[in-house]
Amino acid sequence: MKYIFVTGGVVSGLGKGITAASLGLLLKARGFKVGVIKLDPYINVDPGTMSPYQHGEVYVTEDGAETDLDLGHYERFINIDLNKYSNLTSGRVYYNVINKEREGKYLGQTIQVIPHVTNEIKEFIFSGAEAFQADVMIIEIGGTTGDIESQPFLEAIRQIQLDVGRGNCLFIHVTLVPYLAFAGEHKSKPTQHSVKELQSLGISPDIIVARSDEAIPNEIKEKIALFCNVKKDCVIENLTLPCLYEAPIMLKNNGLDTVVCRLLSLDSEEDADTVAWEAMLDNVNASEKNVKIALIGKYVKLHDAYLSVVEALKHAGYSKKRRIEIDWIDSESITRKNAAEILGGCAGVVIPGGFGYRGVEGKIAACKYARENNVPYLGLCLGMQIAVIEFARNVLKIADANSREFDEKSANLVIDFLPDQHSKIKMGGTLRLGRYPCKIKQDTLMFRAYGKEMISERHRHRYEFNNDYRERAERAGLTVCGASPDMNVVEAVELDGHDFFIGVQFHPEFKSRPNNPHPLFVEFLRNAIKKAES
Numbered sequence: 080m081k082y083i084f085v086t087g088g089v090v091s092g093l094g095k096g097i098t099a100a101s102l103g104l105l106l107k108a109r110g111f112k113v114g115v116i117k118l119d120p121y122i123n124v125d126p127g128t129m130s131p132y133q134h135g136e137v138y139v140t141e142d143g144a145e146t147d148l149d150l151g152h153y154e155r156f157i158n159i160d161l162n163k164y165s166n167l168t169s170g171r172v173y174y175n176v177i178n179k180e181r182e183g184k185y186l187g188q189t190i191q192v193i194p195h196v197t198n199e200i201k202e203f204i205f206s207g208a209e210a211f212q213a214d215v216m217i218i219e220i221g222g223t224t225g226d227i228e229s230q231p232f233l234e235a236i237r238q239i240q241l242d243v244g245r246g247n248c249l250f251i252h253v254t255l256v257p258y259l260a261f262a263g264e265h266k267s268k269p270t271q272h273s274v275k276e277l278q279s280l281g282i283s284p285d286i287i288v289a290r291s292d293e294a295i296p297n298e299i300k301e302k303i304a305l306f307c308n309v310k311k312d313c314v315i316e317n318l319t320l321p322c323l324y325e326a327p328i329m330l331k332n333n334g335l336d337t338v339v340c341r342l343l344s345l346d347s348e349e350d351a352d353t354v355a356w357e358a359m360l361d362n363v364n365a366s367e368k369n370v371k372i373a374l375i376g377k378y379v380k381l382h383d384a385y386l387s388v389v390e391a392l393k394h395a396g397y398s399k400k401r402r403i404e405i406d407w408i409d410s411e412s413i414t415r416k417n418a419a420e421i422l423g424g425c426a427g428v429v430i431p432g433g434f435g436y437r438g439v440e441g442k443i444a445a446c447k448y449a450r451e452n453n454v455p456y457l458g459l460c461l462g463m464q465i466a467v468i469e470f471a472r473n474v475l476k477i478a479d480a481n482s483r484e485f486d487e488k489s490a491n492l493v494i495d496f497l498p499d500q501h502s503k504i505k506m507g508g509t510l511r512l513g514r515y516p517c518k519i520k521q522d523t524l525m526f527r528a529y530g531k532e533m534i535s536e537r538h539r540h541r542y543e544f545n546n547d548y549r550e551r552a553e554r555a556g557l558t559v560c561g562a563s564p565d566m567n568v569v570e571a572v573e574l575d576g577h578d579f580f581i582g583v584q585f586h587p588e589f590k591s592r593p594n595n596p597h598p599l600f601v602e603f604l605r606n607a608i609k610k611a612e613s
Contacts, residue, residue, distance in 0.1 A: 080208055081215045081343045082248045084236045086284070088224040088273025089255040093290045094326070096149035098253050098317065099219045100156035101327040105336035106215055107157055108351035114211025115153045116204060117146070117166050119221040120228035124170040127510075135383030139539045139589055140165065143513025149219065151387050155592055156327065164207035169228060172199050192231055200235035201242070215345070224252075224277050237281040249343055252277060252284035253317070256303070258293040265291065265299045267306070274307040283308060285342055286335070290317045313338055322363055324593050328353060359594040362397045369404045370396065370607055373425040375445050377438035379407040388431045388459065391588040394596035395604040403604075410438030410445070418448040427455040427579075427607035430462030432539065432586065436485045443469045455579040455606040457599070460540050463582030464494045466572060467544055470557050475548075484542055495545045497568070511538045517561045517570040517585070524573045524581055525560035528602035534561075536570075536585035543584070544569035579606035 083102070087095045096117070103113045119126075126134045127145035138151045146166035154161055176199050180190050188195075208216045220236065222229040240248040254270040274284060287307055289295055300314040307314075315335045320326060330336070331351055340347050372392060378384035389405060396403040406425055413421055422428060428449040430442050442462075446469040449456035458466045464482055471480035471493045479486075482494035517534050519526045526532070544559075549569065553559060561571030561583065574580035579602065591597035 080213065080243075080247070081345065082204075082208075082239060082243060083215060083217045083251060083339065083343075084239075084249070084282075085217065085219045085251045085253065086224055086233070086277065086282070087220075087222070087253045088277065089269040091223050093253050093255055094317065095219050095221075095253045096152045097156075097323055097326050098251070098288050098330070099149075099217050100152040101330050102251075102335060102339065103153060103157040103159075103217050104327045104356070105331055105351040105353070106339070106345075107159075108353055108356075109336065109340070109345075109347040109349060111214040111345065111347070112212070113157055113159065114208065114213035114216045115150075115157065115159075115161060115165060116207050116216065116218045117149050117153075117221060118200070118218060118232045119147055119166065119168045120226060120232060121168055121221075122170045122173070122228075123168055124174055125166070125168060131378040131384035132381050135381065136386050137539065138387065139512060139537050139586065141514045141537065145512065145539070147221070148383060148386055149221075151390070151589070154589075155390065156324075158592055158595070162210065164203070164210045167200070167203050169231070172196055172203075172231070175199055193234060196231050197235040197238060200232060201239060204235070204239065215343075224273055224280075230280070233277075233280050233282060240282075246344065249286070249339060250277075250282055250284045251286045251288060253288040253290060256289040256291045256295055256299065258291060265293070265295055267299055267303050270303055271306045285309060286313045286315060286338060288315045288317050288330075288335070290319070292319045294318065313342075322360070324356075324363065325360060328357060328360065355594055359397060362400055366396060366400045366402045368400075369402045370427075370604065370611055371404045371406055371425050372607060373406045373408050373422050373428045373445070375408045375410050375413065375428065375430050375442055377410050377433055377435075379409050382407065385431050387586070387588040387591070388429065390593075391591035391597055391600045392429070392604070394591045394593050395600040397593060398596045398601055399604055399608060401604070401608060408445075410441035413441035413444045415444045415447065418444045419452075421445075422448050422454070425454070426611035427457070427603060429457045429603075430459065430465055431588075432460035432462070434461075434484070439465070439485055443472070447473055450574060450577065450580060453578055453610075455603055455610055456574075456577075456581070457579075457603045458582030459588065460538075460584060460586055463572060463584050464542065464544075466574075466580075466582035467493050467548075467552070467557070470552060470555075470574075471548065474555050474557070475551060482542055491548075493545050493548045494542045496541075497543050510541050513537055515570075515585070516564055518564050518566070519571075520558070520560045520562075523558060523560040524579060524602070525571055525599075528581075528598045530598070533564075536583070536587055537589045538585045540584060544572070578610070579603055 085099045135148045144163040304311040471477045480491045481489040556575040560573045571583045
């Protein structure tokens, strides 16, 4: 098994995740089986309790792990399902080490960063490699070289090169090569300093991925190669692109996968087969007409909070050769009085997941507008619960209808714990997480979208549709179109007589791929296009 470690330098946000995901796609396209791990230096056990403003969205895997959003890039690019072995934080490392110490597993030793913390990191990487049974493991180290919190991870991967042998280990360093407009030239010094910092920790990068907004001249690449002790063809230009899905083709054209195969002695006679990926990009470039979609949330100031939702909308757009224009709407800004003014120019409304009461009334007002004006509506997780609350208040005339999450004292909790759930639970890792089956009712909008009766989707939520109100809601026109196989847990609802009004308790956005868009988003967009053109 081969190990590729991707580190970053100079500044954060250079696209280590996109580089790792692109390389994974290219190696898979050459016929290799690829596994991916993200190592995050923050002390949280996982991102599950972190504010989206701090971290962006929480990505959920099939087996229910709450992970870093970069795992979404890995899955979308490489088209693989990741798992609990794909993300490790410093918090989880120290949590495991302290628990082992309390259980006496270290036999009275003094616990230290080296070897106990680094051994825990190495054990996780090797366990992940065993779980994936891959030809190549790509491991991305979060943060920036020089950060205090990332040092144990860097020390661990330094040791791994000794454990597995230098020929089975490759280091890729993603750095910034800034272009100074006033001087009219690129500067290689930040990259040189970053590589020097990495070398001081015992790691010599084999490949430098140089991120820049402007094409890097050959003399700068030669200078980086000379001062960073790599061959010239191991300095890979990584330009800023209008569409992130163009990155694999750019990196392929710049020789990244060819150099990786050479340095790791990977036997691949064929070039990466990216024909299908390039066909998808042709659709992206052929898209001319815009479709305006209102995305209503409480974290819209940080677009990464809804990253997978936006990407799923774009994927559907690629399939229809349409550009998605997102109208980012703060849910706190919407009221019943101004909903028509704010949403009037949109062809569809999406309400994604979220937690907490702030902004809920604005989402309810937006949902009401979509329901009453036959505007395509897609409610995801909280968006489904909003649809139920709005329907109960304004159609069933239950004025105080609410969710236990927002008002425990309401006499009509249409969204509540199930009978076998209880409120005395910790916040972290206790949601309904991961893959669950769903049975779709035939002759529904939902069935038309999926084209089959049984599906499986990923969840991240705590509260459910209260079955005490189920029969009454269905009689009034809110059909339960999807439920658990035993029909006890409501998974999806839709509005009778509406062109497209669906709320799902799960997160279909996590399973959408750029060249295989999710059917629910495709059907939503089809109706949004029809609405726009009418």
